[in-house]
Amino acid sequence: MKDRLEIVASGFGGQGVVRLGQTLGEAAVKQGLRVTMLKSHGTEMRGGYVRSQVVLSQKAIDSPMCETPDVFLALSSSAYNRFKDTVPAEGIIVYDPAFVEEIDASLPCRQIAVPAKDIAVRNFKRPIFSNAVALGSLAKLLETMLEKNVVLESFLEVIPKYKDENRNAFEMGYETMNI
């Protein structure tokens, strides 16, 4: 495991960006890791910009900032454009093409499209489950560090409603991610 793993998720308020970061953090605590998770947001509950920054480590964490994220989940164009250049060559950007329309092909890192919103709408008729899909895809990426079942269990604790839908959406995201 890396000394320090940085995960950034960013998008609009209401997309579940904070819950997603919190879920990864909860899963890491359950596995005995040290965790920090920062959330920054505007005044609005919905529609404003939101970012969560998660750092996982086996040692105590000093800086809680994700300056060179290993994984960046972009759920809006503005989030993508704001943070894409912080991802190093060995990092990965995961984006939802429903929200991020234009991709910068000149970036050195891998970029993986996960159509989370489409999957959510197609299968559950509600875009609200797209963060469960996105989380499932991240769980696949982070599998060497966080156990999939622990992530799912933490997610169902963090969001105790619509458990069946969330579980299914999570699994679909997990299956969608090809690495």
Added chain:
Amino acid sequence: MKRFLETGNFAITEGAILGGCRFFCGYPITPATELAEAMSLRLPQVNGVYLQAEDECAAMHLCIGASLGGMKSMTATSGPGFILYADPYGWALGCEAPMVVMNSGRVGPVSGITGAPGQGEFYLTRYPTQGGNFETITLAPNSAQECLKIIVEAFYLSERLRMPITVLGDQLLTDGMEDISVPENDDEMKEMGLRVWPRLYHKGPDFYPASDALDIPPVQMGYDTGALCSDWTPTVEGYDIEEVEEHHKHAYRLIYKVRNNPQLYEDFYEKKYMDDDPDLVVVSYGTPSRVVNTAVERARSEGLKVGALRLINLWPFPDRHFSRKTKYLVVELNWDGQLVREVQRAAPKDAEVKFLGCCGDLPTIPDLMETFTKMLKNQPLERKGWVLEAW
């Protein structure tokens, strides 16, 4: 001991309850809203009282009432609410009512940016009210785990010194989440270095002694004690008076009970790589110090002789840390520079004191590294996108 992924607000709530807090009155404000929320849930579970007041001014006044009634009380807010404490803060100082005041800084002035961290109340916590003739104590933790300890310590200090204690944080500290360990009983508290002590009650005169003595239990109203609590000068017997000589005694106590007992708070600081007289000392407090620590570690690995000094006790200002003639870089979450002024005052006149300010976000490690290198090479500091004249 329980382990959680939780916010600093949660850690502060649990710390307060461990420290004996059973009364919280506040007015919710980002980024301290979750603190009020957690208190409203937790206090009734431990036979405590949660009250939401009509505004911050009333909230702190209600805390004074609870404190004089014998309860350990606390309030919490952010900058726009802290300024409304100006009146009750003075009452609490004057009536020597112990309590803890939490301020989670966001970006100002006025409402500013709610969901981003700021450090704009450094001086305001020193002068939270009008009139002068008092000393204040401010403590600034930099992690959720440390919040737990500092809040307990703030309650302890507030009782030993009979005064309100301010705990200064920021949005990242209170809203950010971290893994924290919470003790479940006194033994676990002691094991984790948290203080455990009995609440003392004042049962008789002298109510307001004209001395710097510690360990005079807080005044408690009722129970046939007969002591008065007003906005006038209190006398030893517990009456109030408007008279210069009596006021001199009162002011002496308010200032020197703090100044003459530095052993209670002067150990609250953290030094990293400071044992070999570093060529550059980076000074900070609160959340930015965590980025500074990482940057200083990296600087050391690249052979730069840089050290980090983190202040936890901000007021009374610890001048003694700045007696050495060297270079100082002060890192703060504001663009106007507040802590840097105190460092300039406390450092030798020919020491080099520079400022790196951020507005709304933490400093980055590359920016810090660049500033370290330039200062060590005696190069002028440039500002990106913003020019500050003074520093």
